[in-house]
Amino acid sequence: MLRWPTLYAHQALTKTEDRSYDPFMAEEMADFDRLIDRRDTSSSKWDKYAGTDILPMWVADTDFLVPDFILNAIRARLDHGILGYTITPPALTEAVLDWLRHQFDWQVPAEWLVWLPGVVPGLNLATRASGQPGDALLLNTPIYYPFLALAANAGQTMLDSPLHDSQGRWEFDLDHMGALVDGFHGRTGVYMLCNPQNPTGRIYIEDELLALGQFCCDRDLVLCSDEIHCSLLLDSPQPHIPIAALDPAFARRSITLLAPNKTYNIPGESCGVAIIPDAGLRQRFIGARNGLVPHPTVLALAAATAAYQDRSTWVAQLNQYLAANRDLVAQRLNALPGVRVNQVEATYLSWIDIRPLALSAPLAHFERYGLGLSDGAQFGLPGYVRLNFGCPRARLIEGLQRFESAVRAL
Secondary structure, three states, X not given: OOOOHHHOOOOOOOOOOOOOOOOXXXXXXXXXXXXXOOOOOOOHHHHOOOOOOOEEOOOOOOXXXXXXXXXXXXXXXXXXXXXXXXXXXXXXXXXXXXHHHHHHOOOOOHHHEEEEOOHHHHHHHHHHHHOOOOOEEEEOOOOOHHHXXXXXXXXXXEEEOOOEEEOOEEEOOHHHHHHHHHHOOOOEEEEEEEOOOOOOOOOOOHHHHHHHHHHHHHOOOEEEEEOOOOOOEOOOOOOOOOHHHOOHHHHOOEEEEEOOHHHHOOHHHOOEEEEOOOHHHHHHHHHHHOXXXXXXXXXXXHHHHHHHOOOOOHHHHHHHHHHHHHHXXXXXXXXXXXXXXXXXXXXXXXXXXXXXXXXXXXXXXXXXXXXXXEEHHHXXXXXXXXXXXXXXXXXXXXXXXXXXXHHHOO
16 A cells, blocks of 8 residues: 555654655644643633643643644635635545545545535434434444444434453454344444544554454445544554455445544544445435535635645654653553553554542542543443543643542542
8 A cells, every 4th residue: 555654653754755745845843842822712622621720631632733834724715805605625625535545545536525524423424324213323332422422313223342452452343243233123224433443542454344344244234434533643564444445345335534633633624524435325425414514614625625735744743742642651651550551553542441440430530630531431431531642742741740649649
């Protein structure tokens, strides 16, 4: 598979030889150590704890400055002075298709793309396009918490086959998944995949994805894959593989959801895309969207275009910084009694086992020591917490000190 160097965490940070490289994309080293005060900016992350000394390390929103090439694209669009109803720019479509081709050697026609204001609406549309009220959907916990609302939102039943923790590598149990589908008294329409996996940080390897794709074929399931974290790879030998790119049979039943929001820290200007090869499934998806889900905003389209056109080393620099943050979290917290940090291959989220601490209200306990985390119960697995290490290192060290104080107080 061909891959641009921007996805690798430990590459040499030199100018790419790709002839499509745009020289306006700056190659200077990014300043991820810069502390930016986000209080009183209507930030969901920070204003949750407004008026307190609680350091927020919960929601998946980094504290890094958006790169200049994206901010400049937004400024240029604003300078035009009119923000009217906007269609998808041809430059964005071209950039996404080029990005897919170079990153994954995946040849995608433009007609497969359906534009969205984010991945979560796409998950809900996929549920409705794949089944009817009374049907079931299949997923694996722990998982990003909006997945857990999909079935109820569509009047369906959720079938949960928990991932198996095999020494920190969270794996599928296909036998159990099959038993759930076979035992449901009705139709199961869709399997929901999260890869790279949130909150565990797994990147599923090719053999796992081939087995999973065949499982969906054998049981006639639509395969919806949230791959929003696919650029945040912290271990360079392990690539991300879109499951739909592995086999035409998988592609025909697939909905792949992507967005640059997490990588470039632009969730407030969110633009996502669904890749749906099958025309019938694509039309059902579009039909579920019509009248309910808006088109991405004009500024979100400008930001996404700049993100997918990026040929700089900014993402590689980000992944190097995040990998060092990840290692610091593991080093500090694994030294604590009753705490085990899961090995993170992708994302900027640590999944931390605190079951031996036997905390009845873990969030409240850590908040008393000035740290805001995410509760594992929110992802379908109590006894864990999730910590966002996508922040300047000084801020991370402060958060780890508060984590250590909270544990030692027990």
